[in-house]
Amino acid sequence: MVDIQNSPSEGDSERRVHPRLAFHCKATIRGIxxxxxxxxxxxxxxxxxxxxxxxxxxxTLVDVSMRLPTEERTIRFKAQxxxxxxxxxxxxxxxxxxxxxxxxxxxxxxxxDTLPID
Numbered sequence: 001m002v003d004i005q006n007s008p009s010e011g012d013s014e015r016r017v018h019p020r021l022a023f024h025c026k027a028t029i030r031g032i033x034x035x036x037x038x039x040x041x042x043x044x045x046x047x048x049x050x051x052x053x054x055x056x057x058x059x060t061l062v063d064v065s066m067r068l069p070t071e072e073r074t075i076r077f078k079a080q081x082x083x084x085x086x087x088x089x090x091x092x093x094x095x096x097x098x099x100x101x102x103x104x105x106x107x108x109x110x111x112x113d114t115l116p117i118d
Contacts, residue, residue: 018042021111029079030063032056036088038066043108045079045092056081061094068107075100 023041027048036048060081067074077100083090
């Protein structure tokens with residue numbers, strides 16, 4: 001079983017520990033003031049598109065609310081901004097509660113055979 005609570009950062013593919021799923025859902029990130037589109041998810045983090053050229057401070061901890069299609073309730077957790085490119089922001093999970101960690105794992109396991117893994 002993979003521990004997603006203390007996962008290494010989701011940087012370039014040479015450093016990537018967890019495979020990513022092409023995955024789409026909406027999320028709210030406190031401080032960004034817009035609903036963002038998550039475009040991939042892994043057991044270590046996620047990537048979201050950002051419709052602005054504004055540079056965000058990497059290393060910042062943010063509060064995230066995300067509705068996974070496998071869950072009845074919205075999950076809430078902290079994430080750290082770890083990379084920013086032209087398309088958006090890469091984040092890693094920080095100090096996930098057990099039920100949130102299991103919700104993410106359940107979603108990943110449900111969709112891993114139906115969506116391309118990077």
